[in-house]
Amino acid sequence: MAAGDDRGFATLGHRLQAARERAFVGRGEELAAFGTALRSGGVLWVHGPGGVGKSTLLQRFAQEAAAAGRPVTPLDGRTLDPTPAAFEAATAPLLTGGGDGVLLVDAFERVQGLEGWLRERFLPRLPDGALVVVAGRTPPDVMWTVDPGWAQTLRPLPLRDLDARDAEAFLDARGVAEGLRGPLLAFAGGHPLALSLGAAVAGKDSEASARWTPAQDVIATLLDQLVGEVPSPAHRHALEVCAHTYVTTEDLLRHVLPDDAAALFTWLRRLPFVESSRRGLFPHDVVREVLEADLRWRDPRGYADMHRGIGAYLAERIRTAADPDVLEAVGSLFHLHRSVGGTAEQISWRGDGEVYEDLFRPADVPALVRMAAEVENAASAAAVAFWTARQPEAFRLYRRTRTGELVGFCSWLRLSRPSAEEAAADPVTATAWENARALGPLRPGEHLAVGRTWVRAEESALSPVSDLVQWRAIGYCLRADRMAWSFMAMRHDTPMRDYLAAFDFHDVGGHARVGGAEYALFAHDWRAVPADAWLERLDRLLLGDPVDAPGPPAAGLTVLTREEFADAVRRGLRHLSRPAELAANPLAGTRLVAGASGGDPAKALRRILEEAVERVGRDPRAVKFHRALKATYLAGAPTQEAAAERLGLPFTTYRRHLASGVERVGEDLWHREIHGT
The missing domain is CATH 1.10.10 (Arc Repressor Mutant, subunit A)
Structure with missing residues (x-):
């Protein structure tokens, strides 16, 4: 009979069994363990989650035992009354026969209450040489392993998903088209039931393609x-x-x-x-x-x-x-957010514990310099030597846990003002300063950060090292205090360009050349889109909510210079009673107001300005300034002359007090804008 020909079988059962045998793949380790146990006897305990193939494996065990001439007694916990009497009645041939019987118990989780009785009462009565295989969702309880006798006799067999090669063979045996295998494997991995359901449904769908996703009937069946x-x-x-x-x-x-x-x-x-x-x-x-x-x-x-x-x-x-x-x-x-912006293709989430992050130590300098020269060039190595002496705390190292071998490192430099020496030593930081000046200069109290990575070629793609490097970068950005800009320096032809853009990091134009290599600086303005807004944007992408199209520089909060801010404060005080003017005031788009607006920036700005005026009066040295502010902006004086008259002050004195009060308000609000308090 030709392979795959189902004609000529004695019964339908024979035909079904032949189809099952053709579809069976993998499980070499489990079959080897069963073959050994057939010769020596004992107890095998197969355990794993639902749908992982325990029943299929027991069917194969039954075939192997029958081929070896061993009598097989199969039990199914789904149909067995969970009592000792019912169990003994169903296994009478095993108890009364010779030592060559094989008992296969499937779905043992349905009769889990019998486990202690099985261990203490039933199994010790079996003839020596008998073989018992228990298959269920849970592993054997700890009492098996603490007993010296059972510790030598029982062998747990955790059943895992099929590996990648066996999963491919599984789909091949079911005739799944080549173009459908990618999405099926992406969904099901090596889980046999998920692969079977996906293959059955996708195989019937003439419209199925590389964009296939499981329908709700498949989801519901798998959940059950x-x-x-x-x-x-x-x-x-x-x-x-x-x-x-x-x-x-x-x-x-x-x-x-x-x-x-x-x-x-x-x-x-x-x-x-x-x-x-x-x-x-x-x-x-x-x-x-x-x-x-x-x-x-x-x-x-x-x-x-x-x-x-x-x-x-x-x-x-x-x-x-x-x-x-x-x-x-x-x-x-x-x-x-693994489904956002190709994250699943850029992070491996594997090798947990295989690589660890280490702090920098002065003794590491020669190794870092050598690695920078190997993976980039001599100019890059010189920049590393410069910065390890200047900002050693900026460096993190990545080592193999097993050997301690250095496989990569990164740096996050914190820069508060440009330095000619730094610019000469490192073109990347010089270019970062130029880009920041062009897009939005730093304000007093702010800094920018520049991130660089050096990783061995074999670890530069998807790997535990690349995972940790990315996580360190985002961790630095979300924890930094008063950071205006972050720049990630990467080769200008990096394949991560679209991925970075999805996370609102953009090539802002000015590139750096280090030893002949060209680097783009992917930037984010954390004043315009602070950490909370950045995280909210990721949530919107994941949940399918509308998101403004990202682009350099990122749209978001208004970022004002110190002079622009002071001018906006003066205009805001003059327009306290004009909602339209306050809504158009640049302050309405700043961090100062955005977090307190509640959907009405004009109302929020008025409240913030009024509160700032009142805070001036809390300083005993500024009471006269507070009186001038209150008379002018809060008490409704029609003109400054009228305000001076109400206060009983010469106009020049009043103007001096008012100017000092306005300056106080501006300083207070500027501090809150920059420092958040």
Whole structure:
């Protein structure tokens, strides 16, 4: 019979079995373990999340045992009464036969209450040489491993997704067209049930293409099979939070679900499709994807509320965490926005713990200089030598955890005013200053930052090193105090250009040349679009809300020089009773007003100016200035002459007091604009 020909079988069952055998791929390690156990006996415990292929593997085990001439007793926990009597009745042949029997128990999670009885009462009575395979969603409990006898006899077999090669073979066996395999694998990874459902649905869809995404019937089926029923809406919400975040901690759950966070966290960590890491809990990839897709489709507003609540928690962590903990918080923030701007293609989220960030030490200088020369050129190495002496705190190093080998480093230079020596030593910082002067000069108390990265070629694409470098960059920007501009220096032909633009970092024009290599400076003005507005923009991109088209320089808040600000304060005081004039005042677009406007910048500006006038009067030395301000702008004097007359002051004295008062108001508000307090 030709391969793939289903004719000539004795029964329909034989035909079905042949089709299953042709479709079976991978699982070499598990089959080898079963082959060894067939010769020696014992207990294998196969465990893994729903749909990972436990039942299919047990069917293959049954075939292998039958081919070896061993009698097989299959049990299914879904149809078995969960009592010792029912279990013994179903396994009578095994108990009364010789030592060559093979017992295969599927869906053991449905009769999990029998585990202790199985270990203590049933299994010890089996003939020596018998083989038992238990398959369920949960691993064997700890009592198996603390018993010296069972520790030698029971072998746990965690069943994982198919690897990339086996997943391809799986789709090939099901006849999935080449053009559909990419989106199917992107959705399902190596999860057999998700691959099977996707292949079945996509194969029937004549319109399916590289843009294929799972339909809601596929999502619903996977939810039923992988997750099933949950105890309450609070448990469902906790599961959705776990699916949305990179890792879930009890502290995060407490922020989003203040009631019973500890109990919900304990419940999550016991789920068969949720794993633990040193950072927290995370679900199986397919479970994550189907929960996300289902909630976004079923309750878009609930999804948005959940997302913003988690985002606010992570943003606060980034701002307040100790420096070593910043990278984890930023990585989690990026994971929330993994579908924005090609983020999923630019961050690997793999190799957790493979590489670590290290602080700079003076002894590291020769290694950094050598690496800069190797990955760039001698001019770049000279700039590194210059800045490690001048700003050593700006450098972070990345090392392999296993060997301590240096694989990359970055710097974030903080610059408050241009220096001829710095400009001569480093064309990148000189160009950053030129761009800042052209686009929006720094104001007193502000600084700009310049980021550079040097990474070995094999780590420069998707890798744990590139992940940490990106997270450090955003962590620096979101934590910096009074930073006007950030510039990321990258090769002018970088493939990340569109990705950076999606995150509102733009090539602002002026390029730098270092040793013959050309570098673009991707900039963001943090005065025009502060951290909170930048994060809100990412949320809008993710949630599909309207977002103003980004472009250099970024549109947002108004950035005024000290002189422009003072002039706007004077005009604002003169126009306190004119809402239209106040709405058009440049102050209405500044950070000072934007955060307090509540949708009415004119009203907010009037209140801010009036409060500033009142603060002048709190200084005993400025009482006369306050009186002049109040009489002129708050008491409704028709002219300055009338105000002077009301105060009983010579006009020249009144004018002097008024000018000093206006200056006081301007200084107060300027301080609040720059420093935020």
